[in-house]
Amino acid sequence: MEKPKKKISLGLALIPFLVMIVAMTFVIIVFEGSPHIPILLGAVVAAFIAWMCGYSWSDLEKFIYQGITKVLPAVIILILVGLIISAWIGGGIVTTMIYYGLEIISPSFFLAAMLIICAIVTVMIGSSWSTIGTIGVAGMGIGISMGIPPAMIVGAIVSGAFFGDKMSPLSDTTVLASGIAGSKLSEHIKHMLYTTVPAFIIAFIVYFFMGLKFAGNTVNTENIDAVMNNLQANFVISPWLLLIPLVVILLVVKKVPALPALTVGIILGFLADILIQGGSIGEAVNALQGGYSIKTGNETVDHLLKQGGLDSMMYTISLAMVAMIFGGLMESTGMLNAIVEQILKLARTGKSLCATTVVSSFFTNVITAEQYISIIIPGRMYAKSFKDKELHPKNLSRALEDGGTITSALVPWSTDAVFVLSTLGVSAWAYAPYAVLNYCVPIISIIFSLIGYSVVYTNKKEATD
Structure with missing residues (x-):
């Protein structure tokens, strides 16, 4: 008989991410290794937590395949x-x-x-x-x-x-x-x-x-x-x-x-x-x-x-596969949602919601290492909130790209960053400080959102926030 699935709490959802970050710090910075094993370690921890919460191995296997397919x-x-x-x-x-x-x-x-x-x-x-x-x-x-x-x-x-x-x-x-x-x-x-x-x-x-x-x-x-x-x-x-x-x-x-x-x-x-x-x-x-x-x-x-x-x-392809094993488990088991939902609670106004979306898209990039997911997940989660606050949909689409598309190359283990490493031979750890546009866009987007500049409402009112 299949065990009932429990909703994974924020505390449990953060554990795989923290394990991956700590392991990544030691392997890449201390041992000058590759990010594959730390990401796999994070995936193993995520799978174990999901299993403890009622997910079967067949469920987890399906989530892994879904992640790789993307x-x-x-x-x-x-x-x-x-x-x-x-x-x-x-x-x-x-x-x-x-x-x-x-x-x-x-x-x-x-x-x-x-x-x-x-x-x-x-x-x-x-x-x-x-x-x-x-x-x-x-x-x-x-x-x-x-x-x-x-x-x-x-x-x-x-x-x-x-x-x-x-x-x-x-x-x-x-x-x-x-x-x-x-x-x-x-x-x-x-x-x-x-x-x-x-x-x-x-x-x-x-x-x-x-x-x-x-x-x-x-x-x-x-x-x-x-x-x-x-x-x-x-x-x-x-x-x-x-x-x-x-x-x-x-x-x-x-x-x-x-x-x-x-x-x-x-x-x-x-x-x-x-x-x-x-x-x-x-x-x-x-x-x-x-x-x-x-x-x-x-x-x-x-x-x-x-x-x-x-x-x-092959290095990039193997890292993309490994990253999506982790990303697939985090997304499909609801762990990513548990983290993003808590972030959403900080967005009480339309302006702060735009800024929160930028941060969430970047954060999703860090966790899943894939810019497509950093657009899809926050986009799905925040669409209703944007509508409820009478914000024009183009605010959401811009925030998704300002925080997702543009920042992917700054995350050293993302598919974009590893592609750059494989193609040009320089890691994100080295080139990120010089990728000026990539970190200026989200910063400008957050500032403009918080002051209300270029935040457009469907009711044509500037701010009742």
């Missing part, structure tokens, strides 16, 4: 991004971007330029991952050659990519947030301008002044010249190769789904490797699996171009 679309994208990085390096696309980037962009303006370029590209294609895996990889090559610290470069790339991901009508998170909240997509995007544009301006100013220290006399021009000469000696550098990323961008703009668009990019990069760069079919195929590598005699170039491949994504 991350499968991201896993497929990860696989394709790993392949496209390798194909585009071998095909000379990335090296062409690096070469012309070194010629055109000055070191003093590099960080600000990466913010703008990544923002524009992601607004056009709607995918931060695709931008990071292509433009971001090239940007890392350019920036490192200029002597700019990798963490700063990644901070600017992430800021630009997530601005675009948040503001693009093609972005899945943008569409998801507006749909969950019940607001029109156009209204949702316009309402996000209030918090996202000021954050973008702040980020631009910070990167501009940050870049001044790398101007002229502080940069080793001999190193840049050596990199450019080395690239030219080992690859065919041609502006025609830039047509390949342009084709992918145009496909996505024409509303071709991301998977076939990325597949076209992989095929074109593979063909460029063989037909333009003169590589062999065998080497090109092996590079798709194990990643591209080359020995040019220049250590900087060799390091920059040793990237990509299916194998390089």
Whole structure:
């Protein structure tokens, strides 16, 4: 006979989260390990508590599978991004971007330029991952050659990519947030301008002044010249190769789904490797699996171009699976709800409810390591409260993105942060302080909410709060 299921209390719900955080602190900071085991430990504790409260093993197994299922679309994208990085390096696309980037962009303006370029590209294609895996990889090559610290470069790339991901009508998170909240997509995007544009301006100013220290006399021009000469000696550098990323961008703009668009990019990069760069079919195929590598005699170039491949994504894929085991258990057993419900009690007014939603979405990101859940769970839980307080649905959709979409890359064990680590080789622990836009947006959103600026009511009254 099945045991009756008890409602899990706040105290019990916090235990798995606290265990995971403590274990994460020791494993990552003290032992310099990976977050997989601490997250699994948190999942084991969550499963044990749920079992003690009446959930059967078959229930828990189902919750785990449900959690993993949610991350499968991201896993497929990860696989394709790993392949496209390798194909585009071998095909000379990335090296062409690096070469012309070194010629055109000055070191003093590099960080600000990466913010703008990544923002524009992601607004056009709607995918931060695709931008990071292509433009971001090239940007890392350019920036490192200029002597700019990798963490700063990644901070600017992430800021630009997530601005675009948040503001693009093609972005899945943008569409998801507006749909969950019940607001029109156009209204949702316009309402996000209030918090996202000021954050973008702040980020631009910070990167501009940050870049001044790398101007002229502080940069080793001999190193840049050596990199450019080395690239030219080992690859065919041609502006025609830039047509390949342009084709992918145009496909996505024409509303071709991301998977076939990325597949076209992989095929074109593979063909460029063989037909333009003169590589062999065998080497090109092996590079798709194990990643591209080359020995040019220049250590900087060799390091920059040793990237990509299916194998390089396995760390991220395994972490995504582990994170969703924990997230699936926390969500389906009601533990996450128990925590968020207590937070909701703090929101007595419409203004505080908007701010609370931002905090809740970030907190959900920390617990579940997945930005989609950070939009879905608070969105479902707070929708009625927003309606009861006569707040326009676009307040909810904006708060979900300000606290969920934009902060995911700041959580070191999230799928976004691990993707950045796998792709660009820098962890969130290092780049988070430089991801200016990503932490400015939620801060601005909370401040604006509490003072009532841009908080819109359906009854057109500013505040009876």
